[in-house]
Amino acid sequence: MEEQDQMQSSIEVEELEEQQQREGKRLEEENVVRFLDSLDSYVTLLDSLSSTLRQGWLELASARQSMGASRINGALLDLKFHSAATSLQVTHHDDEILNQPHFTLCKWASSKNGYGDEKLRENKLQTNSDGPQLRHRSQFAGTPEKIPETKGAPLIVDDQVQKERTKSLSMFGTLVSPKLRAAQLSFETALETLVEIANVRLTMLSTSDQVRKELEGTEG
């Protein structure tokens, strides 16, 4: 009787071990798949960035052809101090699983207009952390800026974004060619892609570390 009980419990233990092994293997495979997915996204995004930048540079050359070299040249860039139109936010996740920073682009945010928060929510690179440590990196600002909360209709936000775009192009004049505006949009898209690449790269490196650890554990 006792022998039968022992056999039963050893069978149960074996089954439990097999189940754990299967679970472990499934997790390994999931990590490998996640790594390969992130690698694929990374390569695709790099390709997309390259073609967007090529398009942007050609559109800029085309705008120069249209408006004239005296209207589009580096000597017209504004050297006066002004706040950044676009900034990068770095958030840290404190949990053990996603222990990596996350980059978010805050496009056309302006403390005067106060719709930067709305733009953040509309941005596809959303963070979903609870009480993250916020680091705000801005191109020109010495101290971090606070983005005030605002609630506006999407149309009002689009209108403000358009105004900010026009304002940043105004160094070349207020009546600029549509080609210059197209170049601006291309470089804006390239900037978004760059931030996406940074996030995907972090994911890729993180999953690569996990896969390597699992392989080392298996070999050990």
Add this chain to the structure above:
Amino acid sequence: MHLSATEYGPYLQNEPSPLHTTTIVEKCTLKLVEDYKHMLCQATEPLSTFLEYITYGHMIDNVVLIVTGTLHERDVQELLEKCHPLGMFDSIATLAVAQNMRELYRLVLVDTPLAPYFSECITSEDLDDMNIEIMRNTLYKAYLEDFYRFCQKLGGATAEIMSDLLSFEADRRAVNISINSIGTELTRDDRKKLYSNFGLLHPYGHEELAVCEDIDQVRGVMEKYPPYQSIFSKLSYGESQMLDKAFYEEEVKRLCLAFEQQFHYGVFFAYMRLREQEIRNLMWISECVAQNQKSRVHDSVVFIF
């Protein structure tokens, strides 16, 4: 390599490799300026005045470049290097000290050929991006009208050919102002004030262009005028990218026709404009080569003759 076999060759032969687009344009422009000065020094009145009129457009561009660059706190020397050589005048560097248009006029421009064109835009308002843009277009409008009147006074074949070429220029500017001001803060009244008082589109076309809100409305206005119908027929709806090339092609066609007649000054204007188009072509080709996008060369190259 290909340019070495042309008259631009001597201007580029001493430049170190790799050649940048800006270097090619700068040296080709230098050649153009020397050819222009050669014509000017041998010209008598009224041809010499006619030739000087051709440079006033570049003068306006240079004035605006200096004023804009100064507003952006750029070094004056750096700005002077970017000015077009055909539009240089003695006191151009003094433009940097002016705070408003009244000072611009009083300190510098009163002694230049642009002085008569300032009567319509002298204000005491500080110079900002919008005022500078309005100043640029107002000056150019006054210049075109003055040039037109001068050619009419010359009469004969010069008046006939130049009125066609300048009317086309005025109409093209009206279209570009309309398209470029879509979505900006420029009001309809201000937009209308920037259109010239001559040309095929004056006055009814201008009334309609002033209220256009998108490229398709501009197209609707222009297609009522047969000479411009052919230009807009090359474009698909909503597209404005190829409009510049279409206008350049039409301009080149008209400039080439100027050589069909004899004993008029229009050939000098046509020669200078065609040389500028040639330099634009070289600029575009060298940009496409530099960016490794040779398949896009035909997007903006306009064939001459």
